[in-house]
Amino acid sequence: LLKPDGSIAATIFAEMSALAVETGAINLGQGFPDEDGPAAVLETARQAISDGVNQYPPGRGFPDLRLAIAEHQKRFYGLEMDPDTDVLVTAGATEGLAAAILALVQPGDEVLTFEPFYDAYGGLVGLSGADHRTVALQWPDFQPDHDDLRDAVSDRTRIILVNNPHNPTGAVFDRATLELIVELAHRHDAIIVTDEVYEHLIYDAAHIPVASLPGAWERTVTISSGGKTFNTTGWKTGWATGPADLISAITTVKQYLTYVNGAPFQPAMATGLRLPDAYFHGAAAELQAKRDILAAGLRNAGFALSLPSASYFIVADASALGVTDAADFCRRLPHLAGVVGVPVTAFVNRDRHESYRSLVRFAFCKKRPVLEEAARRLSALR
Ligand code: PMP
Numbered sequence: 049l050l051k052p053d054g055s056i057a058a059t060i061f062a063e064m065s066a067l068a069v070e071t072g073a074i075n076l077g078q079g080f081p082d083e084d085g086p087a088a089v090l091e092t093a094r095q096a097i098s099d100g101v102n103q104y105p106p107g108r109g110f111p112d113l114r115l116a117i118a119e120h121q122k123r124f125y126g127l128e129m130d131p132d133t134d135v136l137v138t139a140g141a142t143e144g145l146a147a148a149i150l151a152l153v154q155p156g157d158e159v160l161t162f163e164p165f166y167d168a169y170g171g172l173v174g175l176s177g178a179d180h181r182t183v184a185l186q187w188p189d190f191q192p193d194h195d196d197l198r199d200a201v202s203d204r205t206r207i208i209l210v211n212n213p214h215n216p217t218g219a220v221f222d223r224a225t226l227e228l229i230v231e232l233a234h235r236h237d238a239i240i241v242t243d244e245v246y247e248h249l250i251y252d253a254a255h256i257p258v259a260s261l262p263g264a265w266e267r268t269v270t271i272s273s274g275g276k277t278f279n280t281t282g283w284k285t286g287w288a289t290g291p292a293d294l295i296s297a298i299t300t301v302k303q304y305l306t307y308v309n310g311a312p313f314q315p316a317m318a319t320g321l322r323l324p325d326a327y328f329h330g331a332a333a334e335l336q337a338k339r340d341i342l343a344a345g346l347r348n349a350g351f352a353l354s355l356p357s358a359s360y361f362i363v364a365d366a367s368a369l370g371v372t373d374a375a376d377f378c379r380r381l382p383h384l385a386g387v388v389g390v391p392v393t394a395f396v397n398r399d400r401h402e403s404y405r406s407l408v409r410f411a412f413c414k415k416r417p418v419l420e421e422a423a424r425r426l427s428a429l430r
């Protein structure tokens with residue numbers, strides 16, 4: 049987390065969003081939607097505030113939200129769980145990740161992630177005192193090599209941290225990869241923590257929760273959040289599900305992180321999780337159309353693409369534009385074309401930067417006219 053001069057580094061999202069504000073560029077850096085989610089979800093939060101749902105909720109979250117989470121896992125994935133013991137409401141997926149890592153590892157253990165990795169993973173593993181190992185995901189399909197994965201897991205591995213669908217690449221791991229992860233976790237007595245915040249933003253693939261695979265449940269903690277699914281990233285309301293012993297350990301740590309979170313947002317999340325299937329499919333179809341608008345604009349501007357199967361990010365290779373340092377390019381891009389993206393190296397440890405040095409991540413969770421304007425602006429790069 050420290051820069052070479054000893055100062056603390058701002059996250060890439062803070063740096064690039066500030067640059068967007070300063071230059072008036074279209075911000076396709078930080079991933080957050082520019083539209084509100086379903087009216088029923090917003091209305092439930094408003095009503096909850098009016099009804100006085102404004103004090104500390106129960107430690108594990110309101111029972112009705114825990115029930116809605118369990119019902120959602122059953123409806124979409126056939127997973128059965130006890131809402132009283134197997135579900136914990138958290139302050140976004142971020143707190144679920146933090147509490148899981150802090151609860152389950154000791155200094156000296158290893159946490160394995162895929163690389164590139166969502167930036168918080170590096171920070172959280174660092175805070176826990178564990179060692180961070182990674183398996184590289186390579187352009188253009190960003191699927192892990194199975195031999196690399198076998199080599200990276202050992203008896204020192206305490207957590208295999210999976211992010212599927214994956215940020216920043218939009219990759220969706222195939223069933224064989226997920227099964228190998230479960231097999232390796234068994235062989236080396238590791239716990240799987242799986243971050244599935246993009247579970248519903250999926251286009252050309254189906255979401256397979258790790259916890260639904262044979263033999264996975266008893267050693268898997270699944271983390272998700274309503275931020276992406278219901279366009280409520282600012283509400284920071286998420287959840288962890290898994291076997292009672294793991295959820296109980298994570299709950300213990302959560303008590304000392306936030307204690308509880310977001311009372312009026314909890315009934316609103318329950319409303320969202322109970323929306324009909326058509327909402328979830330419609331939201332994905334709309335995002336897929338947005339993906340395709342931005343993809344066309346990026347291709348037209350000269351980028352090569354790895355078209356994502358999920359998430360709201362596209363990774364674009366700028367090497368045909370002469371780019372060899374995407375971080376430098378991203379600092380110049382607002383001035384060159386009035387658009388902000390983030391360099392994929394922000395999700396990669398320094399020793400691996402070379403393989404990702406021409407890659408830029410762009411978010412497409414923006415209104416269609418905004419993406420069309422971004423596409424127009426990007427054509428200035430040609
Ligand atoms: N995990 C991944 C992979 C993400 O992209 C994000 C981004 N928002 C988070 C976790 C954090 O989710 P939340 O805002 O619910 O904490």
Ligand code: GLN
Binds near residue numbers: 061077078079215
């Ligand atoms: N998950 C979002 C992204 O990857 C936002 C992250 C953040 O603001 N910390 O862009």
